[in-house]
Amino acid sequence: xxxxxxxxxxxxxxxxxxxxxxxxxxxxxxxxxxxxxxxxxxxxxxxxxxxxxxxxxxxxxxxxxxxxxxxxxxxxxxxxxxxxxxxxxxxxxxxxxxxxxxxxxxxxxxxxxxxxxxxxxxxxxxxxxxxxxxxxxxxxxxxxxxxxxxxxxxxxxxxxxxxxxxxxxxxxxxx
Amino acid sequence: xxxxxxxxxxxxxxxxxxxxxxxxxxxxxxxxxxxxxxxxxxxxxxxxxxxxxxxxxxxxxxxxxxxxxxxxxxxxxxxxxxxxxxxxxxxxxxxxxxxxxxxxxxxxxxxxxxxxxxxxxxxxxxxxxxxxxxxxxxxxxxxxxxxxxxxxxxxxxxxxxxxxxxxxxxxxxxxxxxxxxxxxxxxxxxxxxxxxxx
Numbered sequence: 001x002x003x004x005x006x007x008x009x010x011x012x013x014x015x016x017x018x019x020x021x022x023x024x025x026x027x028x029x030x031x032x033x034x035x036x037x038x039x040x041x042x043x044x045x046x047x048x049x050x051x052x053x054x055x056x057x058x059x060x061x062x063x064x065x066x067x068x069x070x071x072x073x074x075x076x077x078x079x080x081x082x083x084x085x086x087x088x089x090x091x092x093x094x095x096x097x098x099x100x101x102x103x104x105x106x107x108x109x110x111x112x113x114x115x116x117x118x119x120x121x122x123x124x125x126x127x128x129x130x131x132x133x134x135x136x137x138x139x140x141x142x143x144x145x146x147x148x149x150x151x152x153x154x155x156x157x158x159x160x161x162x163x164x165x166x167x168x169x170x171x172x173x174x175x
Numbered sequence: 176x177x178x179x180x181x182x183x184x185x186x187x188x189x190x191x192x193x194x195x196x197x198x199x200x201x202x203x204x205x206x207x208x209x210x211x212x213x214x215x216x217x218x219x220x221x222x223x224x225x226x227x228x229x230x231x232x233x234x235x236x237x238x239x240x241x242x243x244x245x246x247x248x249x250x251x252x253x254x255x256x257x258x259x260x261x262x263x264x265x266x267x268x269x270x271x272x273x274x275x276x277x278x279x280x281x282x283x284x285x286x287x288x289x290x291x292x293x294x295x296x297x298x299x300x301x302x303x304x305x306x307x308x309x310x311x312x313x314x315x316x317x318x319x320x321x322x323x324x325x326x327x328x329x330x331x332x333x334x335x336x337x338x339x340x341x342x343x344x345x346x347x348x349x350x351x352x353x354x355x356x357x358x359x360x361x362x363x364x365x366x367x368x369x370x371x372x373x
Contacts, residue, residue: 067230
């Protein structure tokens, strides 16, 4: 037996016209299948509409606030790990490219000697520059300059250290 | 008044004010928790899912479209999270035995109201447990939150016609489940040509 459109009328919550209501009522008096469906659905609907909202255990918001700190810390740790990973990957790629470029026409020993000589040359040149500068200045100026340079270097080192510490332990606030 | 306060909290929360967000959590904890509970069927899982929902909302509050209802946005996050959890687990989601034990300690006197509430919970969970995830979400949003088909479509990211067909299919399944669990005795068997027994 075809139970359409009666099943649709029973289960869809659209308003039926008086004529359709009459047809449905007549059908329900003769069809057990549709009558059972109608009674069942009305019972289910009653249960659904009369079941109250489930409540969380007391202190839900406090638990959220507590978990917020833990979640933020976890997020910061992930940021640090990601940062280190990207830096390492970047350095690795740069090193790889450099090695590939250098080894194309030089031996490993040549590269090491060249690197060391460049580094030592740079340090010597810097020291000579500062020595000449201090010698050319008169009176207390070299000492003042030395103090200023040292202070600047210390402040920059502390600033860098603090930034790294903050990034590692506090993370970056996205907001 | 409430709407103004809500808008103010939202504004402050967008600026990173944790106290304002806590007020939002306090206001919406019950609807969010209820959706998670009806979807997952376990109080512990529902608590975790509701907490995760608020965390996701906290992280993404700057992406919230002010043209939409805030509760619809929150419920959308919760519904999608619960559906994802089901997909990941692929395990039986409703533990009826646990449900019947929940809330009352062993040996404690059980008031009639609590028993009745637990029975109702048991019945609802056993009915909902057979539904596919999105159909269950549609039913919960329709009957606990009184959402229209358009609102459900917006919340679940479906078309209105998909919501209509899901609701129809879910109602059919629920009615069949009811018939099999609680056999219906009709007043009188009628023949097509017999007189109505009224």
